[in-house]
Amino acid sequence: MKKKSIKDIAQELGLSKTTVSFVLNNKGDEKNISKKTQEKILAYVREVNYQPNQIAKSLKKGTTHTIGYLVPDISNPFYAKIGRLIEDVLADKGYHLLIGSTDEKQEKEDALLNMFVNRQVDGLILASTFENLGMLKTLSAQRFPMVFFDREHPDFIGNYILVENKNAMKEAVNTAINKGAKKIGLLSITPNIYSLKLRIDGYRESLVENQLNVDEDLMRIVDNSRIKESTQEELNYLMDKDVDAVVFTNNQITALALWAMNINHKDKIDSVRFVSFDNLDLFDYSNPKVNSIAQPIDSIANHLVDILHEVMQSTERVSKRIVLEPKLIERL
Amino acid sequence: MKKKSIKDIAQELGLSKTTVSFVLNNKGDEKNISKKTQEKILAYVREVNYQPNQIAKSLKKGTTHTIGYLVPDISNPFYAKIGRLIEDVLADKGYHLLIGSTDEKQEKEDALLNMFVNRQVDGLILASTFENLGMLKTLSAQRFPMVFFDREHPDFIGNYILVENKNAMKEAVNTAINKGAKKIGLLSITPNIYSLKLRIDGYRESLVENQLNVDEDLMRIVDNSRIKESTQEELNYLMDKDVDAVVFTNNQITALALWAMNINHKDKIDSVRFVSFDNLDLFDYSNPKVNSIAQPIDSIANHLVDILHEVMQSTERVSKRIVLEPKLIERL
DNA sequence: TCGATTTAGTAAACCGATTTAGTAAAAGCG
DNA sequence: CGCTTTTACTAAATCGGTTTACTAAATCGA
Numbered sequence: 246m247k248k249k250s251i252k253d254i255a256q257e258l259g260l261s262k263t264t265v266s267f268v269l270n271n272k273g274d275e276k277n278i279s280k281k282t283q284e285k286i287l288a289y290v291r292e293v294n295y296q297p298n299q300i301a302k303s304l305k306k307g308t309t310h311t312i313g314y315l316v317p318d319i320s321n322p323f324y325a326k327i328g329r330l331i332e333d334v335l336a337d338k339g340y341h342l343l344i345g346s347t348d349e350k351q352e353k354e355d356a357l358l359n360m361f362v363n364r365q366v367d368g369l370i371l372a373s374t375f376e377n378l379g380m381l382k383t384l385s386a387q388r389f390p391m392v393f394f395d396r397e398h399p400d401f402i403g404n405y406i407l408v409e410n411k412n413a414m415k416e417a418v419n420t421a422i423n424k425g426a427k428k429i430g431l432l433s434i435t436p437n438i439y440s441l442k443l444r445i446d447g448y449r450e451s452l453v454e455n456q457l458n459v460d461e462d463l464m465r466i467v468d469n470s471r472i473k474e475s476t477q478e479e480l481n482y483l484m485d486k487d488v489d490a491v492v493f494t495n496n497q498i499t500a501l502a503l504w505a506m507n508i509n510h511k512d513k514i515d516s517v518r519f520v521s522f523d524n525l526d527l528f529d530y531s532n533p534k535v536n537s538i539a540q541p542i543d544s545i546a547n548h549l550v551d552i553l554h555e556v557m558q559s560t561e562r563v564s565k566r567i568v569l570e571p572k573l574i575e576r577l
Numbered sequence: 578m579k580k581k582s583i584k585d586i587a588q589e590l591g592l593s594k595t596t597v598s599f600v601l602n603n604k605g606d607e608k609n610i611s612k613k614t615q616e617k618i619l620a621y622v623r624e625v626n627y628q629p630n631q632i633a634k635s636l637k638k639g640t641t642h643t644i645g646y647l648v649p650d651i652s653n654p655f656y657a658k659i660g661r662l663i664e665d666v667l668a669d670k671g672y673h674l675l676i677g678s679t680d681e682k683q684e685k686e687d688a689l690l691n692m693f694v695n696r697q698v699d700g701l702i703l704a705s706t707f708e709n710l711g712m713l714k715t716l717s718a719q720r721f722p723m724v725f726f727d728r729e730h731p732d733f734i735g736n737y738i739l740v741e742n743k744n745a746m747k748e749a750v751n752t753a754i755n756k757g758a759k760k761i762g763l764l765s766i767t768p769n770i771y772s773l774k775l776r777i778d779g780y781r782e783s784l785v786e787n788q789l790n791v792d793e794d795l796m797r798i799v800d801n802s803r804i805k806e807s808t809q810e811e812l813n814y815l816m817d818k819d820v821d822a823v824v825f826t827n828n829q830i831t832a833l834a835l836w837a838m839n840i841n842h843k844d845k846i847d848s849v850r851f852v853s854f855d856n857l858d859l860f861d862y863s864n865p866k867v868n869s870i871a872q873p874i875d876s877i878a879n880h881l882v883d884i885l886h887e888v889m890q891s892t893e894r895v896s897k898r899i900v901l902e903p904k905l906i907e908r909l
Numbered sequence: 910t911c912g913a914t915t916t917a918g919t920a921a922a923c924c925g926a927t928t929t930a931g932t933a934a935a936a937g938c939g
Numbered sequence: 940c941g942c943t944t945t946t947a948c949t950a951a952a953t954c955g956g957t958t959t960a961c962t963a964a965a966t967c968g969a
Binding site for chain 4: 260261262263264267276277278279282301303304305306307
Binding site: 599636638 | 921
């Protein structure tokens, strides 16, 4: 009992494939198929629960109703949540997600981009590492529908949904200073991404504005390839220097620092102030609590889908850059 | 400059589609295509960076190298992590993931299953709610390659990768009792899933074995449809009853309870003992800390892919049920 | 030297849908 | 009644690959 094709249906009803196809695509009236025949087809199709082969459809139509979602790591809560929100919005429109995690590695990103293109996805939503602009520029030149988020590259023009990085970080650090912080360290993953640089700039500017000493030695960059151990080491370094606050440039490093803090510096948990770019629910009940800059994920997801949809429709080139305001969540 | 097809390549080289296809599929030698021609084709293909259309390939071959991943919520850290691990293992084999979240809703699950089948995925990895056995049984009867995890249904025979639920929970509760807990509450999402029932059974059995009073009133089921508020209410209830430990049946509810605890019962944080089925990294630095039953996610992911692969290869029906041992992580 | 085999390749069918271009019969019209 | 139009439907091409069945030329073997 293999799956029925439209050809089978047509044969069994003594009609042509064409007629059946027309009716199934709601073109029965337009194509002058009699009500009776339409009814007959629909009834039969319902009876045998015929399901059209989407692959065949895609081949002919050149559209797959599939969107590629390319991020550094789908299991990072930020990307996972955005992914989930996008999934829901897209599902309403009949689109589904093919996913790919790059681990920030260019080869993986390139391979995945190729994979997406060969599978004829209708569009891409991506948090690219922007290490290989060539490939992205080629796609862009071909008008391949793409919308970027979370990260941007100044040399790449495209559709971006971003959040304000520098000012949000500045404001968050200002708040920490107002609450009494005087010696503020920074912990970041390697800032190969422009957004991270901006976040670090925000930290710097806040210190300057508040006439605090900008000490490069308190700005620690962890080694991405051994991120857990490296975070622990760098946090230890900062705690040894007796900082009274630590600023983190993304949620991943904050979570790791929380872990390290509970292992090595339980005594200082109540005396140090954590500030994180990106929010995590757990900051509500972590030890220590964390002040965080929460990206408006619902809004990001909605904009991503809206813009992508717009790009997929329109024939002209569109390049929108939408910058959303994150929200500072104060917990201590 | 539209994408080149194999037909274009053939024309441009003065060869037939057949020859080009043979060479591109490494059948050049077998099909007696001369070395010279093979070289010519390969060189040209490299030069113009020809990428075969996977959709066309899929249509002809009847295989898409795509696996469907169906879970209640891809943004739940447990499913997200398993998803990520599976993604990596599958990518090595040239497979990629199409995802779908069900929100535990049967209609969504059915729609997604249909979607997966119509898109001709080669296999499914699923944490089903098992509310509509009909659809699953139909697929199973058609030998559709499926592997289930996280949840099982006693009336459905299939491939399962599970963890020991009852005994693991019993052991975890035993440990809490040994450390001094005497009045132990339980908080669970609606246990419509067999695994959850088993976890609750484990809790019960531990109480019985330790001659503690089994008080149904201390076993609180939250309302899934307003899970956040309901968890808060039920936690309040338990705290009012002065329990000295709370057992949670999955990570989602534990995280919510941690949040509620920090809002309403800060004073009791150090005097209450949390035990959670499912681990979360954050339990290392949450307030309070949480003893958890960690599922062996790497092992689960590897088994899922292994078994799925096996099922996809073999023509006979296979039904394996693999039960892995979770690990108790003691943090307090 | 002549039939058999090997070499090197191709034409055409096929996967399962959509879509264009067309036809035969019925209906409309003056 | 004869011509046009409409109705109701279909044959065949197409999307871009793979695969089967075939052929012409070169080589082999006795």
